[in-house]
Amino acid sequence: MTVNEAVKTYCLRLGDDALILGHRLSEWTSRAPFLEEDIALTNVALDFVGRARLFYQYAAELSGGDATEDTFAYTRDVREFSNLLICELPRGDFAFTIVRQFLFDSLALLFMEKLKHSDDSRLAGIAAKAEKEATYHVRRGREWMLRLGDGTNESHSRAQKAVDELWGYTNEMFEVDALAATLIEAGIAVDTEALRAPWFESVSEVLTEATLTVPDTDWAVEGGRRGIHTDDLGFLLAELQFMQRAYPGLRW
Amino acid sequence: MSDELKLYEVFVRSRRGLDHKHVGSLHADDPEQALEYARDVYTRRSEGVSLWVVAAGDITASQESDCDSFYDPLDDKPYRHAAMYDLPEGIDSL
Amino acid sequence: MTRSFQTRIDAEQKIEPKDWMPEKYRQTLIRQISQHAHSEVIGEQPEGNWITRAPSLERKAILLAKVQDEAGHGLYLYAAAETLGITREELIDRLHTGASKYASIFNYPSLTWADVGAIGWLVDSAAIVNQVSLQNTSYGPYARAMVRICKEESFHQRQGYNIMMTLMQGNEQQRAMAQDALDRWWWPSLMMFGPHDGESAHSAQSMKWKIKRRSNDDLRQQYVDQAVQQALAIGLKVPDPALAWNEERGHYDFGDIDWEEFERVIKGNGPCNRQRLAHHVEAHAEGVWVREAMACYDKKRRSRRHDAA
Numbered sequence: 001m002t003v004n005e006a007v008k009t010y011c012l013r014l015g016d017d018a019l020i021l022g023h024r025l026s027e028w029t030s031r032a033p034f035l036e037e038d039i040a041l042t043n044v045a046l047d048f049v050g051r052a053r054l055f056y057q058y059a060a061e062l063s064g065g066d067a068t069e070d071t072f073a074y075t076r077d078v079r080e081f082s083n084l085l086i087c088e089l090p091r092g093d094f095a096f097t098i099v100r101q102f103l104f105d106s107l108a109l110l111f112m113e114k115l116k117h118s119d120d121s122r123l124a125g126i127a128a129k130a131e132k133e134a135t136y137h138v139r140r141g142r143e144w145m146l147r148l149g150d151g152t153n154e155s156h157s158r159a160q161k162a163v164d165e166l167w168g169y170t171n172e173m174f175e176v177d178a179l180a181a182t183l184i185e186a187g188i189a190v191d192t193e194a195l196r197a198p199w200f201e202s203v204s205e206v207l208t209e210a211t212l213t214v215p216d217t218d219w220a221v222e223g224g225r226r227g228i229h230t231d232d233l234g235f236l237l238a239e240l241q242f243m244q245r246a247y248p249g250l251r252w
Numbered sequence: 253m254s255d256e257l258k259l260y261e262v263f264v265r266s267r268r269g270l271d272h273k274h275v276g277s278l279h280a281d282d283p284e285q286a287l288e289y290a291r292d293v294y295t296r297r298s299e300g301v302s303l304w305v306v307a308a309g310d311i312t313a314s315q316e317s318d319c320d321s322f323y324d325p326l327d328d329k330p331y332r333h334a335a336m337y338d339l340p341e342g343i344d345s346l
Numbered sequence: 347m348t349r350s351f352q353t354r355i356d357a358e359q360k361i362e363p364k365d366w367m368p369e370k371y372r373q374t375l376i377r378q379i380s381q382h383a384h385s386e387v388i389g390e391q392p393e394g395n396w397i398t399r400a401p402s403l404e405r406k407a408i409l410l411a412k413v414q415d416e417a418g419h420g421l422y423l424y425a426a427a428e429t430l431g432i433t434r435e436e437l438i439d440r441l442h443t444g445a446s447k448y449a450s451i452f453n454y455p456s457l458t459w460a461d462v463g464a465i466g467w468l469v470d471s472a473a474i475v476n477q478v479s480l481q482n483t484s485y486g487p488y489a490r491a492m493v494r495i496c497k498e499e500s501f502h503q504r505q506g507y508n509i510m511m512t513l514m515q516g517n518e519q520q521r522a523m524a525q526d527a528l529d530r531w532w533w534p535s536l537m538m539f540g541p542h543d544g545e546s547a548h549s550a551q552s553m554k555w556k557i558k559r560r561s562n563d564d565l566r567q568q569y570v571d572q573a574v575q576q577a578l579a580i581g582l583k584v585p586d587p588a589l590a591w592n593e594e595r596g597h598y599d600f601g602d603i604d605w606e607e608f609e610r611v612i613k614g615n616g617p618c619n620r621q622r623l624a625h626h627v628e629a630h631a632e633g634v635w636v637r638e639a640m641a642c643y644d645k646k647r648r649s650r651r652h653d654a655a
Contacts, residue, residue, distance in 0.1 A: 019403075026397050026406070029413050030390035030625070033633025034257065035421045036278050036289040038390075042414040043292050049407050056403070070402050094636050140288060147281065150646065151639025158635070243401035243459060250516055252401035252459065252509070256435050257637065259428065276494070277425045279434065281640040282647075293418055296411075297498070316365050 003186065006179055007120060008062040009082075010189055012072060013225060015055030016083035019073055020233070021104065022048030023240055024091045033094055040140070044101070047133040054126045074244035078234050079227040086169035088224075088233045095148055095158035100166055102141035106203050107173050109134040110195045119187040142206050149210025160212050171220035174199075258307060260286040262294050265302035272304050283307070355556050360486040363429040371555055374548065375485050376430050377446070378557065380437045383423035384448035388622050390416045392456040393465055401459060408505050409462065415502065419495045426487040442627050450608070451534045453616030460513055460520075460527035466506020468528075468535040468573060474499055475569045476539065484556035507576060514580045521581075528577065529585045535573075536600075537608045539566040570598050 001009075025045035032038035056069035086104060091097055112134050115127035148159040174196040176184065183189030204214045223229065238245075243252065257279035263272035275294050280286035286305040295303070314322060330336045339346055347366055354361070361367055394413045400406035424434045440446035451469055456462060477499070480492045513524035540546055540562045552558040577584050588601030611619070 023398060026410055029397055029410065030387075030394045030417070031629045031632075033629075033636035034279065035387070035417055035424070036280060036293060037636075038417045039414055039421070040289060040292040042410055042417070043296070046407060046410050046414075049403060049410065053403050053407070073403055074401075093632070136288075143285065143288075147640050147643040148636075151643040152635065154635045155639030155642075239398050242399045247401075247519065250401075250520065252405060252512060252516075256433065257640065276422055276491070277428070278421060281644050285640075293421060296414070296418070313364065 001179075003188075004062050006183055007123070007188060008059045009179055010183055011055045011059040011062070011123075013082045015052045015059060015072060016081050017087050018048045018055065019052035020081070020083040020236065021087040021100075022046075022052060023236060024087070024089075025097070025101075027091050028097065041097075044137060044140075047137070051126070051130050051133070054129070058122050058126070070244070074241045078229055078237060081229065081233060081237070082225050082227060083233075084169070084172050084224045085221055085230055086166060086173065088230060088236060089166075089169070090232055092162065093158060095155065096162040096165070098141065098144045098148060099159060099162035101137065102145050102206070103166060103170055103203065104173070105134055105137040105141050107192075107195060107199050109138050110198055111190050111192065114190040114195070118189070123188065145206050145210045145212070149207070149212040156211065159210070163207065163212055164215055167215040167217060168219040168221050172222040172224060175222060175225070177225060257281055258286075259309070260290070260305045261308050261311065262286075262290045263304040263306070264290075264294055264300035266300055268301055272302065275299075277308060280305075352554075355484050355554075358556075360489060361484055362486045370551075371557075372430050374552060374555070374557060375488065376427055376432055376437075378552075379423055379427040379430075379488055380432075380440065381447050381449075383420045383427060383437065384441045384446060385452065386416045386420035386423060388448045388452045388626060389469075390420075391622055391625055392452055392454070392618075393462055395456055396459065396462045399459075400462075405509075412466065412502055412505060415498050418498070419491075422491040422494055423488075426485075426491045429487045438630060442623070442630070444623075447612070448622075449538060450611045450616065451531075451538055452622055453611050453619045454530065454534055455617050457530075458523050458527060460510070460523040461531070463506050463509030463513065463524065464527035464531040466502050467510055467576070468506070468531050469538070470499060470502040470506060471573060471576075472535045472538045472569050474503060475565050475572070479560045479565060480558075482556075482559050488557075507580075510582070511580045514582065525582060528582050532585050533603060533607070534611075536566060536570070536603055539563070539569070541605075541608075567597055570600050574598050 022045050025041060025048060028041045029038065029045070032041050052073070053069050056072045059072060060067040060069060086100060089096075089100070092100075109131065112127040112131035116124055116131055118124045118127065145159070148155040150156070174192045176191065176193050180189050180192070184191045207214050258281070259277055260280055260283070261277050262275050264275050265272045278286065278289050278293055280289050283305060286307075287303060290303050290305050294300070348368055351361075351367060351371075361371075390413050393409060393416075397406065397409050397413060400409050424437060427437060428434060437446065441448065456465065474496060477492050477496050481489055481496060483489045483492065510524050510528075513520040543549060543561045543563045546562055549558065549561065553561070574584055574589065586601045588599065590599050592599045610616070614620075
């Protein structure tokens with residue numbers, strides 16, 4: 001595999017994470033607990049869709065030929081999607097969404113701070129923009145974690161349940177496979193394994209402040225990067241890709 | 253338990269050098285959250301470079317019944333306005 | 347007092363929240379502004395249905411931003427209504443019990459992607475014609491909300507029209523999809539302006555109080571003149587056999603609205619009335635525990651600060 005091909009695959013991973021998580025967030029529009037939050041959640045969804053587009057656009061350039069951002073979003077099947085499993089789980093209740101965002105965004109912030117210094121200037125540029133967004137997302141997420149964790153009994157138990165249900169999906173966020181290792185070596189990609197400890201520290205701190213328990217468990221699911229997904233992704237894609245599948249190749 | 257959120261008034265400085273201007277209000281739990289929602293609700297199109305939020309209950313406002321005693325006595329003091337003073341022909345930079 | 351109030355209105359002075367106002371003026375405003383707010387919020391749904399199915403990433407982003415604006419507009423309007431001494435909670439309660447209405451047009455389904463185009467183009471155009479006139483409404487907070495909303499909405503109709511235009515430049519199937527959407531949304535969009543002037547229950551007093559600035563029929567005519575021209579420009583056929591340019595009037599003549607259909611949908615018998623309301627009731631109910639958590643957390647934090655001090 002050439003470096004270009006490896007960078008393209010890397011872009012698709014990051015683009016897929018952003019698209020699939022952005023899609024789940026976009027399901028909240030008109031369903032949030034109150035109007036202000038409806039608008040705020042939609043803003044976050046827009047950040048993620050925007051991030052996906054930037055990664056896909058770069059992947060399209062690296063592919064040469066006719067590929068566009070939409071080629072990647074709308075014409076690949078489940079096995080070709082390489083997003084982390086945590087991104088595709090159904091949106092659940094508001095606590096599930098908040099906890100998922102908090103766990104993911106906490107890493108995204110650390111990740112983008114590093115990727116900003118990538119030797120690949122395009123990736124570095126995308127990361128610089130994403131870092132600003134992630135800073136805001138984490139700020140929001142942290143405050144919500146405190147409110148839910150340290151709020152009522154009901155909100156506490158919903159938040160704890162979400163933490164417990166999501167925890168096993170976080171391990172995959174740090175794994176470094178052969179492709180990532182090669183790109184880390186080349187100064188292009190981020191060594192996520194090295195982010196495990198700082199992530200755990202900052203997440204545990206907030207969970208504790210929120211009176212939530214950090215799970216002590218070794219269940220850890222993986223597969224997303226290899227195209228092994230939960231059943232949920234197929235249904236998500238069926239909806240996301242409906243138009244392009246029903247009317248292939250048209251402009252809209 | 254009441255789930256009614258508090259009302260906050262939002263002020264935006266649209267450019268450096270300008271005053272903060274009242275743009276509307278929103279509901280939030282506390283001032284920090286009000287500030288974040290103000291960002292999401294009132295600056296979606298780069299309308300601002302600075303935000304203030306104030307709990308609506310903390311604002312003391314003049315009443316309509318105050319109008320006569322507050323403002324009318326100020327209407328008869330034209331000497332506070334430059335327009336009252338005539339200038340000789342040719343003088344226009346005073 | 348009533349007379350000096352009317353004098354102020356006649357002099358085109360705005361009424362502000364703390365001013366004295368006739369109780370009926372207040373109630374009329376609450377009814378109108380909250381109906382307007384509910385319409386924005388319920389209006390998130392027909393287009394929102396397509397956020398997860400938008401045909402390209404760009405369209406997805408545009409649609410998210412557009413539907414988000416509707417939520418924002420709802421928020422501005424609830425805030426304007428609240429200045430009249432009613433809470434958002436009470437307003438939402440009135441929506442849920444059916445005491446307060448929202449624009450009937452949102453009780454129609456959005457069946458195809460072209461509907462997203464038709465709604466943005468027609469429904470938002472009709473709304474803007476009405477809202478532009480309301481920028482001069484006599485109640486200050488309502489007028490200011492309208493100014494803000496009009497400024498933001500200018501992109502809404504354009505993105506809708508752009509979807510229709512793109513479809514009309516596509517293949518036969520896409521053109522048929524666009525025409526079908528226009529056929530279904532045209533008449534409901536005309537109904538948005540309400541009954542004929544003579545039959546409008548609230549019109550006369552609202553005009554006198556300058557809450558309403560232009561009559562239903564007058565606004566409807568302006569909308570028809572604009573929309574017909576826009577339809578023709580991209581090759582769409584307006585589904586009204588009576589439609590004809592009237593040289594003498596300088597306006598289009600058009601057929602009469604099916605008022606029975608209008609009444610039927612208002613009374614709850616549109617295809618989606620129940621779903622639209624149920625969706626809102628459900629989201630609001632599912633939000634109760636979140637709002638309670640916020641209030642509880644805030645209370646705890648305050649008492650902690652108090653203890654620390």
